[in-house]
Amino acid sequence: MPAGFLLEMLSGQTLPLGTIYCIGRNYADHAREMNAELPSEPVVFLKPPTSATSDGGTIRIPPNEQNAHHEVELVAVIGAHLHHATLDDAHRAVVGYAVGIDVTLRDRQSQAKKHGLPWALAKGFATSAPISPIVPAEAIPTIDELEFGLEVNGTVRQRATPRQMIWSVGELIVFLSQWFILAPGDVVFTGTPEGVGPLVEGDRVRAWLGDVVEMRLDVAFAS
Numbered sequence: 001m002p003a004g005f006l007l008e009m010l011s012g013q014t015l016p017l018g019t020i021y022c023i024g025r026n027y028a029d030h031a032r033e034m035n036a037e038l039p040s041e042p043v044v045f046l047k048p049p050t051s052a053t054s055d056g057g058t059i060r061i062p063p064n065e066q067n068a069h070h071e072v073e074l075v076a077v078i079g080a081h082l083h084h085a086t087l088d089d090a091h092r093a094v095v096g097y098a099v100g101i102d103v104t105l106r107d108r109q110s111q112a113k114k115h116g117l118p119w120a121l122a123k124g125f126a127t128s129a130p131i132s133p134i135v136p137a138e139a140i141p142t143i144d145e146l147e148f149g150l151e152v153n154g155t156v157r158q159r160a161t162p163r164q165m166i167w168s169v170g171e172l173i174v175f176l177s178q179w180f181i182l183a184p185g186d187v188v189f190t191g192t193p194e195g196v197g198p199l200v201e202g203d204r205v206r207a208w209l210g211d212v213v214e215m216r217l218d219v220a221f222a223s
């Protein structure tokens with residue numbers, strides 16, 4: 001088995017990946033397209049660190065799964081220990097940003113929702129968490145205005161700015177730190193905007209964060 005996943009900073013440094021925290025329904029337009037109510041507090045789930053993959057990698061759809069969806073998301077990288085953080089603590093603790101894809105087995109997630117079961121298989125399978133190289137936070141003073149998005153085979157499927165989020169990056173970190181002890185190398189997938197859709201074998205995916213970083217992945221069925 002490979003050693004632990006290393007987050008690559010654009011500077012060339014690396015940071016061992018810790019816990020992958022994910023937020024659901026953080027954009028009103030995506031909640032609408034899913035026919036889901038707006039949550040009264042952030043919807044939180046986890047992916048195992050071994051679900052991560054990098055720029056140039058392959059999203060491998062598990063056998064007999066027909067409906068793997070892309071969810072492009074802004075990813076915040078934590079650089080400090082945080083517990084019961086203030087908003088100032090949260091802002092200071094973000095060392096960088098990446099663009100990520102929360103690959104989701106939509107049919108399996110829908111079944112889990114219907115039966116009140118966890119989303120772990122739908123959300124946490126191997127290669128379900130592509131993460132781009134990390135841009136240092138100080139290089140992006142106005143993250144709220146930076147467009148991120150995703151295209152499949154050259155067609156744009158999703159694009160948004162973090163300003164459209166219901167809870168900001170700082171607010172999400174404050175919330176998470178009320179429950180969890182965040183640590184250096186942890187990442188937060190901050191939710192997806194509208195435009196989610198299927199990925200099939202042979203697709204070429206490109207995700208970008210402004211003009212500062214991008215990643216490209218192939219899609220294949222897992223053998």
Ligand code: MG
Nearest residue numbers: 071102191192
């Ligand atoms: Mg998501």
